[in-house]
Amino acid sequence: MSKVLGAITMSMDGYIAGPNDRVGAGLGDGGEPLHDWMFRDPAEVDRAYLDELFSSGGAWIVGRTMHDLAEGWGDAPGFGVPVFVVTHRERPTDVKGDTTFTFVTGGLGEALRRARAAAGEKHVIVMGGGEVLRGCLDAGIVDELALTIAPILLGSGKRLFDGIGLADLELEPAEVVESPSATHIRYRVKSEASTIAR
Amino acid sequence: MSKVLGAITMSMDGYIAGPNDRVGAGLGDGGEPLHDWMFRDPAEVDRAYLDELFSSGGAWIVGRTMHDLAEGWGDAPGFGVPVFVVTHRERPTDVKGDTTFTFVTGGLGEALRRARAAAGEKHVIVMGGGEVLRGCLDAGIVDELALTIAPILLGSGKRLFDGIGLADLELEPAEVVESPSATHIRYRVKSEASTIAR
Numbered sequence: 001m002s003k004v005l006g007a008i009t010m011s012m013d014g015y016i017a018g019p020n021d022r023v024g025a026g027l028g029d030g031g032e033p034l035h036d037w038m039f040r041d042p043a044e045v046d047r048a049y050l051d052e053l054f055s056s057g058g059a060w061i062v063g064r065t066m067h068d069l070a071e072g073w074g075d076a077p078g079f080g081v082p083v084f085v086v087t088h089r090e091r092p093t094d095v096k097g098d099t100t101f102t103f104v105t106g107g108l109g110e111a112l113r114r115a116r117a118a119a120g121e122k123h124v125i126v127m128g129g130g131e132v133l134r135g136c137l138d139a140g141i142v143d144e145l146a147l148t149i150a151p152i153l154l155g156s157g158k159r160l161f162d163g164i165g166l167a168d169l170e171l172e173p174a175e176v177v178e179s180p181s182a183t184h185i186r187y188r189v190k191s192e193a194s195t196i197a198r
Numbered sequence: 199m200s201k202v203l204g205a206i207t208m209s210m211d212g213y214i215a216g217p218n219d220r221v222g223a224g225l226g227d228g229g230e231p232l233h234d235w236m237f238r239d240p241a242e243v244d245r246a247y248l249d250e251l252f253s254s255g256g257a258w259i260v261g262r263t264m265h266d267l268a269e270g271w272g273d274a275p276g277f278g279v280p281v282f283v284v285t286h287r288e289r290p291t292d293v294k295g296d297t298t299f300t301f302v303t304g305g306l307g308e309a310l311r312r313a314r315a316a317a318g319e320k321h322v323i324v325m326g327g328g329e330v331l332r333g334c335l336d337a338g339i340v341d342e343l344a345l346t347i348a349p350i351l352l353g354s355g356k357r358l359f360d361g362i363g364l365a366d367l368e369l370e371p372a373e374v375v376e377s378p379s380a381t382h383i384r385y386r387v388k389s390e391a392s393t394i395a396r
Contacts, residue, residue, distance in 0.1 A: 012345070012369070013359035014212040147210070149347075151369040151385060153359055161211035161351055171210070171349040173381050178374040183383050185376075187349060 003143040004124045006133050007053060009034050011154045016130055018157040026069035028157050034150045037182035045179045053146065057081060058122025059115040063132035072101060082118040084111045086132050108135050130160050137166055145187040201341040202322045204331050205251055207232050208345065209352045214328055216355040224267035226355050232348045235380035243377045251344065255279055256320025257313035261330035270299065280316040282309045284330050306333050328358050335364055343385040
């Protein structure tokens with residue numbers, strides 16, 4: 001059955017980007033090692049984890065800031081499925097190779113409805129940034145949080161969880177994939193009813 | 199061979215205690231669930247993990263604040279091995295059942311030397327609080343960090359890592375023990391030379 005997954009990498013001290021994240025340095029100062037498990041030093045299990053995540057996704061949701069910082073993932077984003085970008089500023093749909101970026105101005109609820117429709121039986125994956133993922137967690141629409149913990153300390157930057165009242169969220173670690181480069185923990189969210197119509 | 203282990207539980211958002219930690223509520227407001235994996239809801243693997251940790255320890259190091267907040271672990275602390283309490287205020291040695299608390303005023307270096315001597319071939323375990331554990335990490339004397347991540351968000355309180363310049367610390371996840379109640383990640387510290395004589 002189709003689920004909504006949150007999927008993101010954070011440092012051991014809770015940062016998803018270092019300070020001064022900007023176009024050309026989307027993970028901020030010192031933040032690049034967050035993604036060493038994907039790009040610089042992936043173990044076989046990391047590759048398999050990422051492949052499985054991508055192949056499970058029928059649509060992605062991403063925040064506008066993250067989209068812009070990643071420069072739309074260049075000319076060949078390679079998602080292979082529709083990506084819905086949550087934004088306040090309208091922008092025409094952007095087709096790049098096998099990936100269509102649709103800019104949604106109707107909030108998380110609209111993004112979720114459109115992503116669900118596009119994903120069919122596959123999962124909707126919310127990849128961040130922090131604001132969008134926290135919003136989805138807060139709204140109770142995330143079924144599972146696929147949290148990758150990179151074995152680094154950043155000391156400053158953007159935190160994933162920053163005290164916006166997620167203390168009531170009930171989580172249960174359901175599965176762990178371990179590698180020398182990162183620890184991937186799949187949490188089941190035991191949430192109450194969603195505040196956004198599903 | 200004897201190693202120095204750091205062993206502590208933190209929430210997913212990096213807290214080792216909620217706000218207002220005090221005698222009688224050592225884990226602070228809302229912080230008690232940090233230890234559900236030990237007391238309220240341990241799985242078999244959690245019990246085994248804790249047993250193995252305790253049996254591997256030949257001596258423990260703890261900060262005075264944590265000792266006092268835990269009220270010296272009551273009348274029967276049950277460590278079974280010497281515990282060295284790092285403090286600025288002298289206090290006579292305290293013998294309770296099978297556990298001796300020695301109050302060390304000569305800093306982490308002295309605590310480490312005395313704990314090593316007491317531990318013999320077994321490990322020295324630094325259990326916190328945050329200040330003592332960060333100090334040991336910063337001084338390069340921790341060989342392995344046994345970090346338990348409780349599946350909760352606290353939103354406020356005392357953070358384990360709080361940006362005191364540990365960004366250079368090189369860590370590698372070496373082993374993971376997973377349970378529905380917590381995720382126990384053993385990190386190997388690939389550190390430079392210690393700043394404290396070993």
